[in-house]
Amino acid sequence: MNAFEYAAPRTLDEALAVLGEHGDEARVIAGGTALVTMMRQRLVRPSYLVSLREIAGLDRIEAANGGLRLGALATHREVETSPRVRERLPVLAETFRRVASVRIRHMATVGGALAHADPNQDPPVTLIALGARVEIRGASGRRELPLEEFFRDYYESALEPGEVVTGVVVPSLPAASGAAYVKFLPRTADDYATVAVAATVSLEPDGERCRTARIALGSVGVTPIRARAAEALLAGQRVGADLLRAAGESVRGAVDPLSDHRGSAAYKREMAAVMAGRALTQAWDAARASVRGTR
Amino acid sequence: MNRKIRLTVNGTARAVEIPTYRTLLDCLRNDLGLTGSKEGCGVGVCGACTVLLDGKMISSCIALAVSADGHEITTIEGLAGDERLHPVQQAFIDAGGFQCGICTPGQVVSAKALLDAIPNPSDAEIREWMLGNLCRCTGYYKIIESIRAAAQPSRA
Ligand SMILES: Cc1cc2nc3c(=O)[nH]c(=O)nc-3n(C[C@H](O)[C@H](O)[C@H](O)COP(=O)(O)OP(=O)(O)OC[C@H]3O[C@@H](n4cnc5c(N)ncnc54)[C@H](O)[C@@H]3O)c2cc1C
Ligand code: FES
Ligand code: FES
Numbered sequence: 001m002n003a004f005e006y007a008a009p010r011t012l013d014e015a016l017a018v019l020g021e022h023g024d025e026a027r028v029i030a031g032g033t034a035l036v037t038m039m040r041q042r043l044v045r046p047s048y049l050v051s052l053r054e055i056a057g058l059d060r061i062e063a064a065n066g067g068l069r070l071g072a073l074a075t076h077r078e079v080e081t082s083p084r085v086r087e088r089l090p091v092l093a094e095t096f097r098r099v100a101s102v103r104i105r106h107m108a109t110v111g112g113a114l115a116h117a118d119p120n121q122d123p124p125v126t127l128i129a130l131g132a133r134v135e136i137r138g139a140s141g142r143r144e145l146p147l148e149e150f151f152r153d154y155y156e157s158a159l160e161p162g163e164v165v166t167g168v169v170v171p172s173l174p175a176a177s178g179a180a181y182v183k184f185l186p187r188t189a190d191d192y193a194t195v196a197v198a199a200t201v202s203l204e205p206d207g208e209r210c211r212t213a214r215i216a217l218g219s220v221g222v223t224p225i226r227a228r229a230a231e232a233l234l235a236g237q238r239v240g241a242d243l244l245r246a247a248g249e250s251v252r253g254a255v256d257p258l259s260d261h262r263g264s265a266a267y268k269r270e271m272a273a274v275m276a277g278r279a280l281t282q283a284w285d286a287a288r289a290s291v292r293g294t295r
Numbered sequence: 296m297n298r299k300i301r302l303t304v305n306g307t308a309r310a311v312e313i314p315t316y317r318t319l320l321d322c323l324r325n326d327l328g329l330t331g332s333k334e335g336c337g338v339g340v341c342g343a344c345t346v347l348l349d350g351k352m353i354s355s356c357i358a359l360a361v362s363a364d365g366h367e368i369t370t371i372e373g374l375a376g377d378e379r380l381h382p383v384q385q386a387f388i389d390a391g392g393f394q395c396g397i398c399t400p401g402q403v404v405s406a407k408a409l410l411d412a413i414p415n416p417s418d419a420e421i422r423e424w425m426l427g428n429l430c431r432c433t434g435y436y437k438i439i440e441s442i443r444a445a446a447q448p449s450r451a
Contacts, residue, residue: 003316005296032358033357037339100427102423103354103427104427
């Protein structure tokens with residue numbers, strides 16, 4: 001690794017000030033799982049690291065407007081095991097649980113899962129399907145973005161130099177809804193996904209027709225991808241197995257996978273269609289079950 | 296760019312001056328002489344470097360020592376009492392939970408962390424917790440048996 005200065009400020013304002021002072025040369029460090037690995041491999045050589053780890057309160061997981069707010073410094077393990085997350089959005093707890101191993105989940109943070117902007121990560125996929133918004137702080141104030149607009153390219157996010165992700169706000173699902181996360185990883189249980197799909201389905205009050213659906217995919221392009229054509233096929237429809245399969249098939253048009261050691265682009269496109277169909281079916285079944293549960 | 300950091304390592308306060316780029320693993324092994332933790336992969340995958348930071352297991356190969364300033368570290372060297380092995384260590388010996396031994400410090404520290412978190416884990420919980428600790432020798436069954444034995448000696 002290269003030599004660098006290191007600061008571990010106790011407040012966010014101090015962190016922003018140091019970042020502002022050092023511009024492009026400075027880098028935020030949170031869990032360090034991605035950054036230290038990249039520095040060891042000499043892929044990045046920042047001359048200043050600003051740690052967020054000693055800032056109190058940045059790791060909070062709290063209720064917000066009926067939904068949830070995950071602080072940037074909350075670890076993956078904290079999200080996975082949070083009673084609040086498990087109760088309100090079990091699909092989110094389950095998604096974080098599918099990341100790497102318990103050991104890595106003790107280190108990696110929510111903010112790192114977003115700012116790293118690796119399209120193979122799990123949390124962004126489900127967070128996009130749930131309609132999450134990312135909170136950003138910079139020297140000039142705070143802003144918020146829908147998460148799907150945050151990812152710009154391979155390892156590239158909408159963060160400007162000196163900006164920090166402070167948290168992510170996740171709305172709760174409406175009544176009569178279901179959600180599912182399907183991570184297809186044929187190699188080992190702690191691998192990154194070959195293809196990942198998150199789906200949410202909300203039903204009309206009659207409990208028979210789909211009101212809205214949201215589908216997001218990971219590992220099939222340079223950013224996580226939202227499959228709007230598939231969503232449109234389902235909205236307002238009386239849904240059956242054929243339509244769910246057709247909606248799954250339609251994601252072929254939305255994805256643009258890269259060939260790598262996890263599979264060829266053609267294989268991943270094929271699997272994206274299959275896994276999207278499965279995720280939608282699971283979300284639909286869960287939505288139907290939630291209606292039956294309340295009647 | 297050196298930094299003086301203070302750690303509590305296995306219950307003892309230590310102060311050490313290190314370059315900021317020192318990994319926690321190198322700091323423990325080279326600066327503090329605790330060579331029980333091993334480097335296998337160096338990228339967070341294999342678990343040979345597992346230590347506890349404030350009681351939570353982490354990969355020390357991808358942690359910066361400066362980030363541990365002011366915190367508590369437990370390594371494999373901190374598990375045994377004066378004349379007595381930790382129950383997890385004893386169980387690995389009794390049940391044959393290791394062969395070459397390179398992965399063993401990490402396995403034992405991870406297993407201790409598991410039993411701290413879940414005193415009587417199911418087999419599924421053992422497997423999920425331990426899946427990030429790779430072993431090229433044992434085929435894993437003996438490791439799972441060792442942990443089962445440490446959790447509940449009567450069940451082994
Ligand atoms: C062996 C291994 C396996 C993994 N497997 C998976 C997997 O299967 N699925 C998965 O989803 N993830 C996986 N991960 C985790 C993932 O790849 C990242 O390493 C992790 O999410 C990064 O989080 P961090 O807190 O450690 O970030 P860091 O390493 O600290 O930072 C990563 C990047 O984000 C920036 N950053 C961090 N926090 C902030 C913030 N709050 N504001 C602004 N910028 C910030 C840093 O400057 C840096 O550029 C794995 C990691 C490892 C090491
Ligand atoms: S050496 Fe740290 S996880 Fe392999
Ligand atoms: S005992 Fe040899 S690698 Fe595990």
